[in-house]
Amino acid sequence: MVEKIRRTLERERLAAPGELIHVGLSGGPDSMALISVLSALSGEMGFRLAAIHVEHGIRGADSLRDAEFVREYCRKQNIPLTDFSVNVPARAREGLTLEEAARAARYECFQRALDGQPGKVALAHHLDDQAETIVMMLLRGGGPRAMAGMDYQRGPYIRPMLDVSRAEILIYLHEKGIPCRYDATNGDPSYERNRIRMELMPRLKAFNPNLSATLARNASVFRKEDQYLDEKAEAFLRAYVGPEMGGLTLNKGALGLLPLALQRRVLRLAAERLHILKDLTFEKVEESLFALREGRRSVQWLRNRVFLVGRESCYLGMLPRTEPVPLAGQTVIDLPGWRLIVVASNGLRDAAARFWQPGDHIVRGGRTVKLKEELQKYEVWQRKTYPVIARGSQVLWTMDHGFLEENPGMVLRIERQNDREAST
Structure with a gap:
């Protein structure tokens, strides 16, 4: 497993000599295996190692014991640790699910740990996590981007274990005698991901025992195609899109000449720039492109966001309203x-x-x-x-x-x- 992760680090250029790599360390099996392997590789590959722990305030005393376990492990291994304690249940009451609130809190803490300094955060997602993520996104109606799964790197976040299976991790921990903590919520069927892992994936693997590897291989193909579309769409945005009235204007003629797949991607990236991508539906994108082709004037995207088709340009954004x-x-x-x-x-x-x-x-x-x-x-x-x-x-x-x-x-x-x- 160490050699597999080394090859991933080298092939994907995830860690450079002298670079500081923070491991997101929960104390669970996956993150304990990751920090052990990276610790073994840090000397010969020349990167520096640190850890970040986020105590979510979800599991009471168990959560506090996880934090103490991580602190003691890092002290013994002489690994610098930055730890945080957050009240995720309170954040969940603001309209997020517990899973969404926990994820948002973790990433906020990761950003605080980086504090604008050069460095990366290594996350312990593995091959089976990748497969479960792809299946979950497909069930939610995701398109090619869902099939692309998680990337080895996005921004400062790296995933060195995406080529490693859950079984390989457990064998490694057993052979090395590495202690770890177990989160009881990982077996709670009220969480969607847990139901997918415990109920759906075993049934799918009855048809293809190598399902995780198959989905990961397909994800690699889709990811490259997805990146290509992103690059083309970004080039279009640089050349033909500008800010106006709190929104964006797009060159109508240039947008109309693009292939349909690229038109869709341009609108998605434009929505992402305006921070409305999460609520944008496939149907609204299609309705907007139909308006572009047919010369209709207005499409209501969501709430007060509109897509307007003019003579030479299209507008995406929020038109201001004011009383006399x-x-x-x-x-x-x-x-x-x-x-x-x-x-x-x-x-x-x-x-x-x-x-x-x-x-x-x-x-x-x-x-x-x-x-x-x-x-x-x-x-x-x-x-x-x-x-x-x-x-x-x-x-x-x-x-x-x-x-x-x-x-x-x-x-x-x-x-x-x-x-x-x-x-x-």
């Missing part, structure tokens, strides 16, 4: 993307600053013109966030026209993002 702001004396009006500073006369107390609305009109040269006709040069999301000063539906001022009356009764200064322009 009455003008009274000197008024500072913060609209998303804009700041209007108005000094108005008493005669303009019935005017308000707001975004364009259907029915707005301007009076120019004695002729009434719908403002919508004047705004056709803008994309749909730009029209929806176009600032005006109006009395009812009669617009008194716009960015394009300035004041539409000779004596407007006000002085106005407009600031937009970092660019400033004045109008009086």
